[in-house]
Structures are given as structure tokens and as C-alpha cells.
Amino acid sequence: MTKKAAGPTDQSIKDGLKKLDNEKTSTRTRRGRASSKGEDLKEKNKAVATQQVIINRKLKYKYPKDCTDTLERKSFRQKVRGARNKMLAQIAGLRGKDKAALRAELEAYDLKYLT
Numbered sequence: 001m002t003k004k005a006a007g008p009t010d011q012s013i014k015d016g017l018k019k020l021d022n023e024k025t026s027t028r029t030r031r032g033r034a035s036s037k038g039e040d041l042k043e044k045n046k047a048v049a050t051q052q053v054i055i056n057r058k059l060k061y062k063y064p065k066d067c068t069d070t071l072e073r074k075s076f077r078q079k080v081r082g083a084r085n086k087m088l089a090q091i092a093g094l095r096g097k098d099k100a101a102l103r104a105e106l107e108a109y110d111l112k113y114l115t
Contacts, residue, residue, distance in 0.1 A: 062113055080113045 061080060067073050087106045091099055 060115055062115060084109065 061073075061077055063073055063076060067076050084106070087102060087109065091102045091106065094102060
């Protein structure tokens with residue numbers, strides 16, 4: 001006869017899992033303090049990050065005064081980008097004086113519509 005190895009029983013495993021569920025889990029914050037409000041910190045950090053993005057955003061275009069809706073602004077940006085890309089393509093294909101004239105025109109266009 002061989003002896004059975006003494007291992008954990010089903011009841012001891014269940015008791016251990018219950019103990020883990022009942023224990024208060026804590027998370028470490030960035031400064032090293034223990035906090036039992038991990039979810040609250042995540043929500044707070046998310047709100048702060050959202051505020052930072054909104055505050056630090058800079059406008060890259062000078063919108064007309066009648067562009068108040070986001071869709072109008074989007075179509076305006078597309079038109080500006082399209083016209084600018086056409087000018088850049090023309091500049092890439094030209095040589096000499098024409099190229100310098102188009103560059104000056106592009107700079108004027110940028111001053112008019114870009115910040």
C-alpha cells in the first residue's frame with residue numbers, strides 16, 4: 001500500500017478563496033501610498049488627463065467667423081489642406097523662377113489660413 005500525498009482539500013481551497021475575496025485589496029499610487037480606492041483614482045486621473053488635452057490643444061487653422069460647427073471646420077480644414085497640397089505638388093514639378101513665385105504664394109496662403 002502506498003500513502004496518499006497530503007494535499008489541499010476542496011474545503012481548504014474554498015476557504016482560502018473566500019478569505020481572498022473578503023480581504024481589502026489595495027493599490028499603490030504613484031507616490032507610493034497605499035489606497036483602497038483604486039477605481040476612484042482611475043476616474044480622477046482620467047478626468048485630469050482629459051482636461052489637460054483640452055487645455056493644451058492649439059488651433060492650427062485660422063477659421064472664418066462663420067465656421068462655428070465642427071463639421072464646417074472639418075470641411076474648411078480639408079479645403080485648406082487640399083489647396084496647400086496642390087501648391088506643394090506644383091512646386092515639386094517646377095524649376096526656376098516659377099518655383100520661387102509659387103513658394104511665395106504658398107507662404108502667403110499659410111499666413112492667411114495657418115497659425
